[in-house]
Amino acid sequence: MTQTQVSQVDPQDELRAIYVAHYRFQYLSAAFEFGLFSVLAEAPGLTRAEIAGRLGLEEQPARILLLGLTAFGLVRKDGDRYSNSAITEPLASNTDQVPAAFIPYHQHITYRSMGWFHESLKKNTNVGLHREFGDDATTLYARLATDPGLERAFHNAMGGFSQKVSDELAATLDLSSYAHVLDVGGGTAVNATKLARRWPHLRVTILDLPTVAEEANARSASAGLGDRVRAIGLDAFGDEFPEGDYDCVLFAHFLEIWSVDRIRAVVGKAARAAGPNAGMFVVTPFQDDAETGPQHAAELSAYFHAVASGEGMVYTPKEYESWMSEAGFRPAGRAYVNNLVDHIVISGVKSGDAGRTAS
Template sequence: MSQPREIDMDGFLLVAQGHSAFQLLWSGVQLGLFDTLSRQPDSSADQLGQSMGLQAYPCRVLLTGLAALGLIVKVDGRFRNSAVAESVLVRDRPDSMAPVLGWQAEIVYPGLQDFLPSLRAGRNLGLSRFPGSGETLYERLVSHPELEQVFQDAMSSLSRQANRLIVDAFDFGRFTHVVDAGGGDGTNAIALARRYPSLRVTVYDSESVCHIASEKIAAAGLADRVFTCVGNFLQDPFPAGVDAILFCHILTIWSMERNRDLLRKCWRSLPADGAVVVFNMMGNDDDTGPIGTALGSPYFLAIATGEGMLHARKDYQQAMLEAGFTRVVEVGGLPLHHGMLVAHKN
């Protein structure tokens, strides 16, 4: 049971003016402020204004806001990155969140303007911000190549961070052929193939995404063991001869009812010793957080599909058992509110 959480006035002001906080953050990233402070800590306001091409007044507004947020630190008129900013806001850092913030700025931010109407309607009215065919964001991104690239860059960034956890958190070497369902640009598949030299991995995604993945796979020199499969795994069959199916940051997209149906389909597709591996951020079982997952769910309601959320562990576990899997093993100790559940057919 998580501890009850109550907000203080500073927390309230941050929520109430969250739009300003994000714009300060995103502007700092776009203007290269955190990159500059990483290279040149203890810079003055004048030096930073010159590096960003800003006049003194707008530079002061930006630096004051970011210092108040604790993203940069001001001491004796000099500025440096906070520890968090140095870790996740410098663009060439391995854990940089800059691509994820691009997705927030260009996709999540516009769509969430329709959050209240989406709540009332119970469907993703924010999708209207992205014209095209289809009832989900993922279908409509095909009509917006630039936004699709923003989305894939963000997902690839998340995958790079995640695959360092995935490849060692669970022994995929016990399998011969893994399907990475909704595997995106192949980041996870490539990492798995490198970690497990005898493993074959297939990225199962849309045609446009598989094209991106194929290029990355070829560049990695792994085309003999990492493949792509074009299709919609909600409707089309899984590739034959696989003994594991990986869902990485995927089952958040849909309702647990739809996930249960998909898990039943997985159960029917797998051999007796097969398994499904689910890896993503997961909510508390009592629906009180954590904050990172709770703030992620409005995107799925208002924009992505109108039905998903960052589900609780217990909901995944129940759906797996109801789908026919005989046992579910949780892999613990993962950071950033992530969880991994392995559902074994037998």
């Protein structure tokens, strides 16, 4: 057998791994919800009976759980004693931060709703959101506002993810020549507080939905940045942007949620709100210009379409540059941010000004 043959995955095995993937995730998610990985980190080498006792499980469910976790490589069994595997060790602590926070996020937000993917493609809308979370809201974000538990699951994952990306962002974005950033869809101020710390002269105004803006203001106040980072609650599409001396616009993980028409409208609105020679930074996952991947772009596109908004997807850098140009911003460079998954920063400068770029 040649080297290539050894490393090749049997297509039938690969197919099977796909159609049973939900079992693997459910074992992981159930064990996480029981707190098993934290228990095993604290007391490695527990027996099945000891684990059942700690988790409050009867014997047969404990046996099933541990069989699956062992079979899928999520815990190790040595003799009759169990401990975390390398895969699950990172899930034992900091359970409201990534990577652990991704588990309740996928379990409670994307798992069942993605089961409506086929219907969502056929109907060209987010059937998953409506079937799993009701018809009260047209986007997941508006729905979250009425459910504190879901909102926490979402923002723990998104905020934790942003913590990682924002470290690289703070190092990547050159904001030295800007004084006031308009951070559209800025979330709970994770990016804004990092950027404000990195650039001590900088002010940031976050625009986000009212419940999120409230949390952003609380975070900024507790970080001692209340005088420079403030959030305003509004609907970025339905409401006017508040007037201000903005000389830079940031769209971080926001535009990809929406349709091309909405993106063009909101980029145009931001362009009108920003002063002459303003900068623009779009931070986003991207699909390559050849439209072949990466996989992360495909995952997120399915999620936006079937759940989050029913209208967005992960676009190409070329498309963003064309929307910027249309709004009067000259594209001024691309920088790659690869901390967790592939992201890009696309920068632009309001026409007439040269020389401000992402890196």
